[in-house]
Structure formats: structure tokens, C-alpha cells
Amino acid sequence: MSDASTTKSGGIPNPLAWIGRGTLALFAEIGRLSLFSGRTALSALIPPWNLTQLWKQIIAIGFYSLPVVGLSAVFIGAALALNIYTGGNRFGAEQFVPNIVVLGITRELGATITGLMLAGRVTAGIAAEIGAMKVTEQIDALKTLSANPFRYLYAPRFLAAALTLPILVLIADIIGVMGGWLVSVYALDFDSTTYLRNTIDFLTMEDVVVGLIKAVIFGMVIALMGCYQGSKSSAGATGVGRAATLSMVGAAVLVLAANYILSTFFVQIGI
Amino acid sequence: MTQPILELKGVQKGFGSNHVLRGVDIDVAPGRSLVVLGGSGSGKSVMLKNALGLMTPDAGKILFDGKDVTKDQGKAREAMRSRVGMLFQSGALFDSLTVWENVAFRLLNADGMKRTDAKEQAVETLKKVRLGASVADLRPAEISGGMQKRVALARAIITEPDLIFFDEPTTGLDPITADAINDLIIEQVKALGAAAVTITHDMASARKVADEIAMLFEGKIIWRGPASEIDRSGNDHVDQFVHGRADGPIQPAL
Ligand SMILES: Nc1ncnc2c1ncn2[C@@H]1O[C@H](COP(=O)(O)OP(=O)(O)O)[C@@H](O)[C@H]1O
Numbered sequence: 001m002s003d004a005s006t007t008k009s010g011g012i013p014n015p016l017a018w019i020g021r022g023t024l025a026l027f028a029e030i031g032r033l034s035l036f037s038g039r040t041a042l043s044a045l046i047p048p049w050n051l052t053q054l055w056k057q058i059i060a061i062g063f064y065s066l067p068v069v070g071l072s073a074v075f076i077g078a079a080l081a082l083n084i085y086t087g088g089n090r091f092g093a094e095q096f097v098p099n100i101v102v103l104g105i106t107r108e109l110g111a112t113i114t115g116l117m118l119a120g121r122v123t124a125g126i127a128a129e130i131g132a133m134k135v136t137e138q139i140d141a142l143k144t145l146s147a148n149p150f151r152y153l154y155a156p157r158f159l160a161a162a163l164t165l166p167i168l169v170l171i172a173d174i175i176g177v178m179g180g181w182l183v184s185v186y187a188l189d190f191d192s193t194t195y196l197r198n199t200i201d202f203l204t205m206e207d208v209v210v211g212l213i214k215a216v217i218f219g220m221v222i223a224l225m226g227c228y229q230g231s232k233s234s235a236g237a238t239g240v241g242r243a244a245t246l247s248m249v250g251a252a253v254l255v256l257a258a259n260y261i262l263s264t265f266f267v268q269i270g271i
Numbered sequence: 272m273t274q275p276i277l278e279l280k281g282v283q284k285g286f287g288s289n290h291v292l293r294g295v296d297i298d299v300a301p302g303r304s305l306v307v308l309g310g311s312g313s314g315k316s317v318m319l320k321n322a323l324g325l326m327t328p329d330a331g332k333i334l335f336d337g338k339d340v341t342k343d344q345g346k347a348r349e350a351m352r353s354r355v356g357m358l359f360q361s362g363a364l365f366d367s368l369t370v371w372e373n374v375a376f377r378l379l380n381a382d383g384m385k386r387t388d389a390k391e392q393a394v395e396t397l398k399k400v401r402l403g404a405s406v407a408d409l410r411p412a413e414i415s416g417g418m419q420k421r422v423a424l425a426r427a428i429i430t431e432p433d434l435i436f437f438d439e440p441t442t443g444l445d446p447i448t449a450d451a452i453n454d455l456i457i458e459q460v461k462a463l464g465a466a467a468v469t470i471t472h473d474m475a476s477a478r479k480v481a482d483e484i485a486m487l488f489e490g491k492i493i494w495r496g497p498a499s500e501i502d503r504s505g506n507d508h509v510d511q512f513v514h515g516r517a518d519g520p521i522q523p524a525l
């Protein structure tokens with residue numbers, strides 16, 4: 001038999017060759033992404049900072065995400081309260097609704113929902129913007145004008161996302177808890193004062209901080225995926241569209257993976 | 272012989288199995304205008320990007336003012352770039368900034384100039400490319416293609432560079448606007464005393480702006496001579512290109 005290790009021979013592709021190539025490509029991609037992330041983080045940490053760009057990005061990433069984050073949080077909080085009530089009902093534990101809502105929102109859902117919504121709104125937006133700049137030679141133009149894209153484009157987005165995500169998550173926490181309270185009081189006949197007192201009694205600083213630390217990491221992931229995919233997007237509208245899609249899917253998966261890893265870590269250290 | 276401002280020695284660049292540049296040798300003397308001809312996809316833009324350090328050659332050297340800048344990074348690279356202007360094929364204006372902020376980009380960012388001073392200088396430079404102060408506060412998307420080219424030209428000349436690259440400056444413009452852009456390029460390059468490297472496939476532009484013409488084909492410079500000799504090059508490839516014939520040694524890129 002002749003050498004049939006590649007698909008060229010027309011038969012079934014050799015699965016080992018396929019897996020080998022895939023693995024190599026994956027490691028190469030992880031390497032490039034890590035290098036890109038490292039350079040972006042360094043540019044973000046070491047002054048001088050481009051404050052004009054940073055402020056623009058804080059508005060674009062933080063302020064304009066408020067409606068999306070607020071709406072998502074109120075619905076998640078409301079649905080959570082309903083489900084805990086129904087589930088708790090089965091063994092007479094429905095009075096724990098406020099406790100579980102505040103725990104679930106602060107430790108987990110506030111950050112995750114904000115992270116996922118911004119993986120859509122912000123990551124895809126960054127990737128499309130940077131991608132369009134790449135294919136219209138604006139990134140090359142930046143370099144010839146002695147502006148480093150890492151400092152001028154990527155670092156401000158990275159910093160803005162890492163700084164504003166915790167604030168957005170804090171707002172999502174408040175609105176999420178409020179969503180649970182609304183449903184409990186108006187649909188499930190909870191007493192408003194008791195509900196709020198239970199919420200406050202059960203609320204801990206640690207749970208809130210866990211969510212906020214997650215938020216910082218999610219912010220970094222969201223900005224990095226958008227910048228990275230945009231910066232290597234290929235020519236044409238399809239290239240930019242592809243970059244936006246890839247970045248969004250990548251950011252969403254990485255947010256969930258990071259959430260799991262961070263949750264494990266916090267449980268391990270006993271917070 | 273004077274020291275060339277720019278010299279490419281055996282520059283090679285490929286993307287996977289696509290060997291675009293296969294040993295490009297060319298040089299430009301200070302204050303001279305060189306036009307490089309070549310078909311679409313022949314690697315003209317890639318050649319410029321290697322010269323500017325936007326791409327690193329796989330082999331060969333780039334000398335700027337006699338100094339090897341092939342692998343330069345950071346400060347050394349900035350030192351070269353501050354003396355070079357570039358007009359991109361697509362204009363490459365920053366669409367989030369106003370016209371004057373585009374023109375003054377280097378002054379505002381790399382040089383840290385005050386905004387009022389930078390704007391004054393930008394408006395002054397816009398005047399040189401026949402644009403009034405009224406366009407200064409518009410965005411690139413609000414002005415015509417010909418005006419965008421002028422703004423890009425203003426951005427390339429504002430810091431009075433010693434060498435300017437023009438990547439197909441007239442592509443996508445009607446013949447009259449194209450001619451006006453050519454006139455502006457000649458006028459401004461002369462006024463600065465700068466050297467110019469223009470790449471184009473537009474023969475009318477080439478005749479107009481060139482002191483010297485070279486032809487890039489299959490990754491190499493296959494002919495070079497004074498602009499006045501382009502019609503008697505004695506080279507079949509050049510003849511075919513000059514007369515725009517589909518049949519000849521060069522296969523049309525379809
Ligand atoms: N960044 C890149 N990655 C891969 N291939 C490229 C890249 N830039 C240019 N090429 C390829 O190099 C060849 C020459 O391109 P270019 O220099 O843009 O041609 P032109 O002479 O029309 O300016 C083309 O085949 C193009 O596909």
C-alpha cells in the first residue's frame with residue numbers, strides 16, 4: 001500500500017495525522033494568544049496610559065452595557081426566586097428563597113450573566129472594530145505614525161473592561177436581588193420586610209467579593225478575545241464577521257471555564 | 272555616488288507556499304522619485320511593508336540612510352519611522368477621529384504636542400493639499416474619496432519626512448481627480464525635497480511622477496531605468512505592461 005497518511009490520497013483521512021495536526025495547531029494558537037495577552041497586560045500596567053482612549057472605552061464598555069446588564073439581571077433574579085420557591089416547596093423549604101437568591105446572585109449568577117452578556121455585546125463589538133481597522137490598514141497606519149497598537153488600542157480596552165466589569169456586576173447583584181424580591185412579594189406572597197431582612201442577614205462580604213474578583217477576570221477575557229481575534233482578522237467583510245463570531249464564542253466559553261476554575265479556587269481556600 | 276536613503280538587498284518574503292518576493296534589489300537616492308510598476312497581486316504592497324518594517328523579510332536586508340534597519344524594534348524603529356511618511360492604498364484614515372486629528376496624529380500622540388498647536392499645524396498642512404479649514408472638524412466618512420486621499424497625503428507630509436511611500440495613490444479615483452492628486456504629490460515632494468517611492472499599475476501616473484521607473488515581476492525587479500526610457504526599455508515584460516496588452520510574457524491575473 002502506498003503512503004496514505006494524508007487526505008490527498010483520496011481515502012479516509014488518517015485519524016492520527018488529523019489529531020496530530022489539530023493538537024499542534026491548538027498549541028500554536030494558545031501560544032499566540034498567551035503572547036498577545038502578556039503584551040496587552042504589560043502595556044496596560046506600565047505607564048504612560050492613554051487616558052483619552054481609556055475614558056472612551058469606559059463609556060463604550062461600561063456605561064452602554066448598563067441596560068443589557070440590568071435587564072438580564074432582573075429576569076435572572078426573578079426566575080431564580082420562582083424556581084427556588086417551587087423546588088423548595090417539595091420539602092417545605094420555601095422560606096429560604098431570599099437566602100438562596102442572594103447567595104446565587106452574588107457568588108455566581110451576577111458575574112456569570114454579566115460576563116456572558118458582555119461576551120456578546122462587548123467582545124464582538126471590539127473584534128469587529130479592530131478587525132475593520134486591520135483590513136483597512138489603519139493598524140499599519142498607527143505603527144507608521146509611531147503609535148503602538150498595544151498601547152493605543154488594546155490596553156485601553158483591557159483596562160476599561162477590567163475596571164468596569166466589577167461595577168457592572170455590583171449593579172447586576174443589586175438588580176438581580178431586586179428581581180427576586182419583586183417576584184417573591186408580588187407573585188409568591190412573601191412579606192416584603194421579612195424578605196429584605198433575610199436577604200441582608202444572609203448577605204456576606206465574601207460572597208460579594210468572590211463575584212467581583214470573577215468580574216475582573218471576565219473583563220480581561222472579554223477584552224482580550226475581542227482584541228486578539230480582531231487583530232488577526234483577514235480581509236473582507238466575511239473576515240471581520242468571522243473574527244466577531246469567533247471572539248464571541250471564545251469569550252463566552254472562556255468566561256464559563258474561568259468561572260468554574262475560580263469557583264473551585266474559592267471553595268478550596270474556604271471562602 | 273551619494274548614499275541611497277533606502278536600499279533593499281535581496282529581500283525575500285513568502286506566505287506559506289506563496290513566494291511573493293524572491294530577492295528584490297532596489298535603491299532610492301535622496302530627493303529622487305522612484306516608481307515601481309507591477310501587476311495586481313505582484314507583491315508591490317508587500318515590498319513597501321517590508322521596507323517600512325510592517326513585515327519582516329524572510330531573507331535579505333533593508334538599509335535606511337546606510338544603516339541596517341531590517342530587524343529594528345522599539346526606539347531604533349521609531350527613529351526611522353519619524354523620518355518616513357506613508358500614504359496607504361486605502362487611505363487608512365482613522366474613522367473614529369476628525370480630519371485634523373488624523374493629520375496631526377503623530378504630533379498629538381508620539382510628539383505630545385498641545386492640541387491647539389497641533390490643530391493649527393494640521394490646518395496649515397491641509398491648506399497645502401488644497402483643503403479648507405472647514406473640513407478639519409469633519410470625520411473621514413463625511414468627505415469624498417478624493418478628499419480622503421488629500422487628507423492622507425497631508426498626514427504623510429506634516430512632519431516633513433525625508434522619504435515618502437505612496438501605495439497606489441490614484442487607484443479608485445476618476446482620471447481628473449487622479450491627475451490632481453499626482454500634481455499635489457509632485458508639488459509636495461518637491462517642496463520637501465524628499466525622496467518618493469510610488470507603487471502603481473497606472474502608467475499615466477508613473478510617467479508623471481517618476482524620475483526613475485522599475486518593474487516588479489515574479490518577485491524580482493526585472494528592469495530599471497530613467498522614466499524617459501520606459502518606451503525603449505528593450506524588455507518584453509515592460510513593453511507589455513506599458514501598452515496594457517493581455518498577450519505577452521505576463522499572464523493576466525484572473
Ligand atoms: N498578510 C498577508 N498574508 C498572506 N498573504 C499575503 C499577505 N499580504 C499579501 N499577501 C499575498 O501577497 C501577494 C501580493 O500582495 P500585494 O503586495 O498586496 O499585491 P499588490 O502588488 O497588488 O500590492 C498576494 O498574493 C497576497 O495574497
Ligand SMILES: [Mg+2]
Binds near residue numbers: 315316317360438
Ligand atoms: Mg497593493
